[in-house]
Amino acid sequence: GAGVSQSPSNKVTEKGKDVELRCDPISGHTALYWYRQSLGQGLEFLIYFQGNSAPDKSGLPSDRFSAERTGGSVSTLTIQRTQQEDSAVYLCASSLDRVASPLHFGNGTRLTVT
């Protein structure tokens, strides 16, 4: 079946512009994560959606970052007034449940802020 799909795969934007990154999780997966990965670094947790529960937003680095998950499926990560330090690969992952299921990752969106 289809895996996790992220779009766009690459995005170049000017400093100060807003960007929207999209994630289509695997159908039926209740958990959805967003992570950020800078070049050669580990994964930084951003936000976590689980079913109909309130999302865990504890990893969002500033109020310029926000995310939604509509209808328990597609998720959008929005970055307002982008800064150069926002340049990174943004990874989305989904899983069947909370604790013991493996995450299935998309191929990420590489964001470059010039």
Next chain:
Amino acid sequence: SQQGEEDPQALSIQEGENATMNCSYKTSINNLQWYRQNSGRGLVHLILIRSNEREKHSGRLRVTLDTSKKSSSLLITASRAADTASYFCANFGNEKLTFGTGTRLTIIP
């Protein structure tokens, strides 16, 4: 920080040798997972070890877990050039999955 610490940060070995990488957390371990990443893009799940397990095998992979030390190790036996990648541990702590800092493994043919 809830992020796991992995060591070594980088490891280069000859093809055919075994590779061992370690992971530790400051928070309690709850269902520890290991992932592999090629080319800085999406990660692929390798193996999950539950909190009540001490050792688990999958093909050439062997994972151990010590919950008292809040640590885990991943052993890849009989390494191949195709094993060259970054490897990350991940812990479901504080109600979400947080990843370690990663080990960059290079297999020399």
